[in-house]
Amino acid sequence: MTKFNLVYQDLKTKIDNGLYAKDSLLPSENQLRELYGASRDTIRRALLRLKDEGYVQSQQGKGTTVINRQQYVFPVSGVLSxxxxxxxxxxxxxxxxxxxxxxxxxxxxxxxxxxxxxxxxxxxxxxxxxxxxxxxxxxxxxxxxxxxxxxxxxxxxxxxxxxxxxxxxxxxxxxxxxxxxxxxxxxxxxxxxxxxxxxxxxxxxxxxxxxxxxxxxxxxxxxxxxxxxxxxxxxx
Amino acid sequence: MTKFNLVYQDLKTKIDNGLYAKDSLLPSENQLRELYGASRDTIRRALLRLKDEGYVQSQQGKGTTVINRQQYVFPVSGVLSxxxxxxxxxxxxxxxxxxxxxxxxxxxxxxxxxxxxxxxxxxxxxxxxxxxxxxxxxxxxxxxxxxxxxxxxxxxxxxxxxxxxxxxxxxxxxxxxxxxxxxxxxxxxxxxxxxxxxxxxxxxxxxxxxxxxxxxxxxxxxxxxxxxxxxxxxxx
DNA sequence: TAGTGGTCTAGACCACTAC
DNA sequence: TAGTGGTCTAGACCACTAA
CATH class of the missing domain: 3.40.1410.10 (Chorismate lyase-like)
Known part of the structure; x- marks a missing residue:
């Protein structure tokens, strides 16, 4: 398991479980950097994936907001069996x-x-x-x-x-x-x-x-x- | 227009026009770095987007292959009007x-x-x-x-x-x-x-x-x- | 062995928001 | 002004492929 994948999985799990609630802000990139002992770039790669998948939305100057936790209305999307x-x-x-x-x-x-x-x-x-x-x-x-x-x-x-x-x-x-x-x-x-x-x-x-x-x-x-x-x- | 967006757009256009043909290899990341006068990270961000959109596929040790040029069978996908x-x-x-x-x-x-x-x-x-x-x-x-x-x-x-x-x-x-x-x-x-x-x-x-x-x-x-x-x- | 992509780091500067 | 995310750089090491 790569480092950015660990960060990604951990954030995703916490969002799915409601630990980071919908419409609330995630810790800032700098805080996450310290939390996970990773460089900012690694944190940002994890966040990028969460953005692409519709979990979070970033706003310059404000922060990164949780917009959704995972929904499973039988998505035929993605490559899942x-x-x-x-x-x-x-x-x-x-x-x-x-x-x-x-x-x-x-x-x-x-x-x-x-x-x-x-x-x-x-x-x-x-x-x-x-x-x-x-x-x-x-x-x-x-x-x-x-x-x-x-x-x-x-x-x-x-x-x-x-x-x-x-x-x-x-x-x-x-x-x-x-x-x-x-x-x-x-x-x-x-x-x-x-x-x-x-x-x-x-x-x-x-x-x-x-x-x-x-x-x-x-x-x-x-x-x-x-x-x-x-x-x-x-x-x- | 940001630099990585310029690289992304340019590569996309060349793929769509067949300049980089399907099943052929793109120039390596180092070659692209020199071509565009950008850092490797900037090149990789452009490539990442092309991968996400289904244009190219990378293989470690080999290179990055063009797998598709844009298709428009009236995609209801994406956020296009x-x-x-x-x-x-x-x-x-x-x-x-x-x-x-x-x-x-x-x-x-x-x-x-x-x-x-x-x-x-x-x-x-x-x-x-x-x-x-x-x-x-x-x-x-x-x-x-x-x-x-x-x-x-x-x-x-x-x-x-x-x-x-x-x-x-x-x-x-x-x-x-x-x-x-x-x-x-x-x-x-x-x-x-x-x-x-x-x-x-x-x-x-x-x-x-x-x-x-x-x-x-x-x-x-x-x-x-x-x-x-x-x-x-x-x-x- | 040389060249490729994959991961990770540390640092810089910018644009924007909130106070 | 301080803190946030957005962009970009230069460099390092690794895993893998091909000759």
Missing amino acids: YKELSTRMNMNSRTVLVDKQPMTLPTTPFVSIDPDVHAMPVLRLTRLRRINEEPVIIDIDYIDRAVVPDISQTVAEDSLYAYFEQTLHLAIAYAKKEFTVEHATEQDQQLLGLTPTDAVAVVRSIAYLEDTTAFQYTESRHRPDRFRFQEFARRS | YKELSTRMNMNSRTVLVDKQPMTLPTTPFVSIDPDVHAMPVLRLTRLRRINEEPVIIDIDYIDRAVVPDISQTVAEDSLYAYFEQTLHLAIAYAKKEFTVEHATEQDQQLLGLTPTDAVAVVRSIAYLEDTTAFQYTESRHRPDRFRFQEFARRS
């Missing part, structure tokens, strides 16, 4: 592997995210996510077989990311996502209990490793009445 | 003010974004956005009358943000957004040409000033078949 999200939110969640199939990657659904997608051997996993026993999401993953040879049912129903990172030691760096609203397919209707006139919220994403290799293509189909996604953004 | 987006995308776009009404802010649609919303006198603007003469978005803005006393039809049909920033000199700092899928209301059906069974993609957002004041509440209702939103995210 379903497992990580459901654990954080203490959800009663269960995943069932519906289908596992080796095939060639269908590129068309992903070209608008990355024009360079190319056909490759993948493993397709179809999984149904339930929250409180109610089916809410169908996840269809296409995983590069050159990077991940196989995936067991146990892994598929627990956490792909934990397997990728902790067992295979893959370094997942970033992801691109796309949101659309589409008509419910027959599979959507069957698995999510929808009618032909219903819409679904579709999130397609491509995950990349540190060396910029794309290795995971996901199509996530959400029951429309359960879909809610929040985002924080800074101006210019 | 409709006017800014449509200009960048060279769209044939037109906005019509449908209704202007002083009233009290309806808080319920926004509580899940910011639990501290409170009733206040606002001006409600209802605007219809057309692209190639086709109606695609209804924007319903509630604007704090204490911050913005009035808005002319001309401003409403051009750009609110240009008016806020350039005329009123408001410093818009950040925004929180929420995406949902909802049934088409009667107004949606009439203005967007939808049927009662159709869904709409709804983006609700709250914009905040530098002093953390919330001053603009927006409900943006999109024709589902025209809605497409892209996002870039880094892992932890």
Whole structure:
């Protein structure tokens, strides 16, 4: 753990727990410098990250104000796996592997995210996510077989990311996502209990490793009445 | 313009124009330091921003790779006004003010974004956005009358943000957004040409000033078949 | 081994706020 | 005027990659 990460984590925890309350000022950068025994630059890097994530807002001459503690309205944002999200939110969640199939990657659904997608051997996993026993999401993953040879049912129903990172030691760096609203397919209707006139919220994403290799293509189909996604953004 | 911003803008422009091609390496940080006559820290701050925005990816020992040039698939992400987006995308776009009404802010649609919303006198603007003469978005803005006393039809049909920033000199700092899928209301059906069974993609957002004041509440209702939103995210 | 990015430090000067 | 955050510098050491 790096020093600035320690500072970042500590401040974040204290904000989440209300130790630094919303609308109150954090200690000044100089005070934090003494508190953590770090240089001002290290403190500022931690604060920068908190600003980017929507935790705090700085004002020259005044100080740094807490504007938000973490919200978890099931953000589809960021690069967090379903497992990580459901654990954080203490959800009663269960995943069932519906289908596992080796095939060639269908590129068309992903070209608008990355024009360079190319056909490759993948493993397709179809999984149904339930929250409180109610089916809410169908996840269809296409995983590069050159990077991940196989995936067991146990892994598929627990956490792909934990397997990728902790067992295979893959370094997942970033992801691109796309949101659309589409008509419910027959599979959507069957698995999510929808009618032909219903819409679904579709999130397609491509995950990349540190060396910029794309290795995971996901199509996530959400029951429309359960879909809610929040985002924080800074101006210019 | 600050120095790091100059470096950032220059690199971004060169990436967008293909001068630094996708999948190629940028000059090393030391080379950039000499190119721009800046310290390494200044260079690194510019690069950090490019990384956060999904332009480049760094690898220790190797260098910094261009992974993407800017895409504009009408991102609802970020804090960009409709006017800014449509200009960048060279769209044939037109906005019509449908209704202007002083009233009290309806808080319920926004509580899940910011639990501290409170009733206040606002001006409600209802605007219809057309692209190639086709109606695609209804924007319903509630604007704090204490911050913005009035808005002319001309401003409403051009750009609110240009008016806020350039005329009123408001410093818009950040925004929180929420995406949902909802049934088409009667107004949606009439203005967007939808049927009662159709869904709409709804983006609700709250914009905040530098002093953390919330001053603009927006409900943006999109024709589902025209809605497409892209996002870039880094892992932890 | 040389070159790359990642982390950290100490110090300087500036713009802004509050008193 | 004192204290705050914003920008910028110069230098150090480390971890990693590639030849």
